[in-house]
Amino acid sequence: xxxxxxxxxxxxxxxxxxxxxxxxxxxxxxxxxxxxxxxxxxxxxxxxxxxxxxxxxxxxxxxxxxxxxxxxxxxxxxxxxxxxxxxxxx
Numbered sequence: 001x002x003x004x005x006x007x008x009x010x011x012x013x014x015x016x017x018x019x020x021x022x023x024x025x026x027x028x029x030x031x032x033x034x035x036x037x038x039x040x041x042x043x044x045x046x047x048x049x050x051x052x053x054x055x056x057x058x059x060x061x062x063x064x065x066x067x068x069x070x071x072x073x074x075x076x077x078x079x080x081x082x083x084x085x086x087x088x089x090x
Contacts, residue, residue, distance in 0.1 A: 010036030013067070017074035021082065039074025046073060 011029060014036030018024040027035070047069045 006037070007033055009067075009070075010040060012036065013039060013070050013074050016071055017078055020075055021078040023078055023082070035074050035077060036070065039077045040070035041073065042077055043069035043071070043073025046076070
């Protein structure tokens with residue numbers, strides 16, 4: 001059951017990040033899920049570097065801080081992808 005929730009939350013976070021970065025028309029549901037999951041890992045890593053411990057959604061922390069960190073991680077991921085793809089963040 002946790003895997004299904006992980007996919008749903010990853011999809012929502014990836015979709016929100018793609019709306020913020022204006023790449024929603026280029027991505028489908030599958031890429032939104034991938035961006036959300038990888039963004040959650042990236043956000044968890046960024047949170048540990050910034051000293052916000054225990055706020056990783058991949059470790060089971062399901063709260064506002066972990067969701068926001070996952071969203072920030074997904075936005076950073078899309079910015080990096082846009083930088084390499086287009087030469088600018090957007």
